[in-house]
Amino acid sequence: MIDPALLLVAHGTRNPRGVEMIASLADAVSRDVGATRVAFVDVLGPSPAEVLRDSSRPTVLVPAFLASGYHVHADVPREVADSGHPAVAVTRALGPDPVLARVLLHRLSAAGWKPGDAVVLAAAGSSDPRALGDVRRAADMLSALARVAVRVGYVATGAPRVPDVVAGLRAAGARRVFVASYLLADGLFHARLADAGADGVAAPLGVHDSIVRLVAERYRSAATALLAGGPLRG
Incomplete structure (x- = not known):
């Protein structure tokens, strides 16, 4: 059985260093769990719905947010629904942790x-x-x-x-x-x-080995439930 894909969803920023940091985090996670795609809910694209429409592969969506506000509770579920994708597991936000x-x-x-x-x-x-x-x-x-x-x-x-x-x-x-x-x-x-x-x-949280492991752990837990036919929101 094919392992689910991982979609890392962030807020989005016009600052190129911020975009590069999200890309670097995705690259670091991909070395652990496989190819990781990135989407944004604001400011720039692609949107989560656009990325999900581009693949029929089961997908674990990890919200790269430090607190669960409107983007996590409203934007992410709406994007998943709009995509029409049949198998998406959404983990909880990264923070607090x-x-x-x-x-x-x-x-x-x-x-x-x-x-x-x-x-x-x-x-x-x-x-x-x-x-x-x-x-x-x-x-x-x-x-x-x-x-x-x-x-x-x-x-x-x-x-x-x-x-x-x-x-x-x-x-x-x-x-x-x-x-x-x-x-x-x-x-x-x-x-x-x-x-x-x-x-x-202090510097932003950024790309840190512990955060890479946290994203990977969220992915693995949700991927196991997804493949087992469990709940699609973790």
Whole structure:
């Protein structure tokens, strides 16, 4: 029996470095589980429906999102339905997950963070309360690892904004403040963090061996259920 294909679905960005990062992640995953295609739900194409229409092969769709908001709950199911594809298993979003929390801590340390320094988790933001809840859970996971309270700040949608959280921590007596970028790829949102007034800004999650393994694990679990005729949403 042919193994299901893997479709990695991301938001999309006009920043070429962001697009390259998603492509690099897909390439790294493909070395583990086989050919991996990429689609985007916004900004640029191809769309998930376009990719799915191009193949009749059973497919596992992995949403490369760090929180489950409108794109995960509405865009992805609509794209799958519009494609008319008969066999698609959709995994849950990448985040929040303890694996991502460990990568966040690694990125923070690489940016100069030391135990005891204040931390702001910077997320894109969303108008969907489910996504905001996911971001808070991600902050709690990072807090448990870093052993310091982690505040949440938003870059694009929602409040408080990252610079305001940084300023608030300084006003409360924090000597050094670092921003953990809860963004998958480089782009406009990450670039804005340089002006947040922090002592350091960690790199985006990016292509990391642990994230590659996380995507592969999501794929394998859903692929097993798909081949066994199990539920098509995991």
